[in-house]
Amino acid sequence: MRIEAVQGDITEQDVDVVVNAANLTLLGGGGVDGAIHAAAGPKLLEACQALRAQERFADGLTVGDAVATPGFDLQARWVVHTVGPNRHAGQVSTTALASCFGRSLEIAVELGARSIAFPAVGAGAYGWDVADVAGVAAGVVKGWAACAQNGVLEGQTQPSGLELVRFVLSGPAALAAFERALA
Known part of the structure; x- marks a missing residue:
């Protein structure tokens, strides 16, 4: 499995899955969430509304969990939405942050x-x-890659088919932090 960090626009990535840093409503927002919703088109919002209509997601997506929708107008076939912990709201668990990457x-x-x-x-x-996000993310992905290489992924009946994990960062400081964490 190749792991890389690049600077760029996540909505333009030619990958199977783009991960959305969603909010718990799944209905779009600012930053990455807003950009993915805008690039994927209105059908993404419709798909997220359909998820919210399910009992499991009636109160939204839980912090650290993830759920998939089609990618619609993105190059990616799917969008995996995950909700990170909000430090401003007192959510400081690195375990919850790690779960975002692991569940995705x-x-x-x-x-x-x-x-x-x-x-x-x-x-x-x-x-x-x-830098904290980079450290947590790199730890999860490197651990996942090591387990996949050994053919042992918890809860999986077949080996991972993932060949590429790419971190797409919006600026040089974020890119440098991820490059350090992955080194």
């Missing part, structure tokens, strides 16, 4: 994805320092 990887494997692109979930509007 699990869902990507369930979908049969070969490639996935992540933003810096939790950084920005949710108040996490990008």
Whole structure:
């Protein structure tokens, strides 16, 4: 599995799965969430509204969990929405932050994805320092890659087909933080 960090626009990534740093409503917002909703088109909002109509998501998506929708007008086949902990609201659990990355990887494997692109979930509007996010994300993905290489993924009956995990960062400081964490 190749793991890389690049500077760019997550909505333009030619991957199977794009991860959305969503809010718990799943109905769009600012930052990465707003950009993905805008690029995917109105059918993404309709799909998210349909999810919210399900009993499981009646109160929204739980922090650290993830759920998939089609990618619609994105190059990506799917969008995996995950909700990071909001430090501004007192949600300071690195375990919940790690779960965002882990659950997104699990869902990507369930979908049969070969490639996935992540933003810096939790950084920005949710108040996490990008270096902290990079450290947590790199730890989860490296651990996942090591387990996948050994053919042992918790809860999986078949090996991961993921070949590429890409972190797509919006600026040079975030890119540098992820490059350090992945080194």
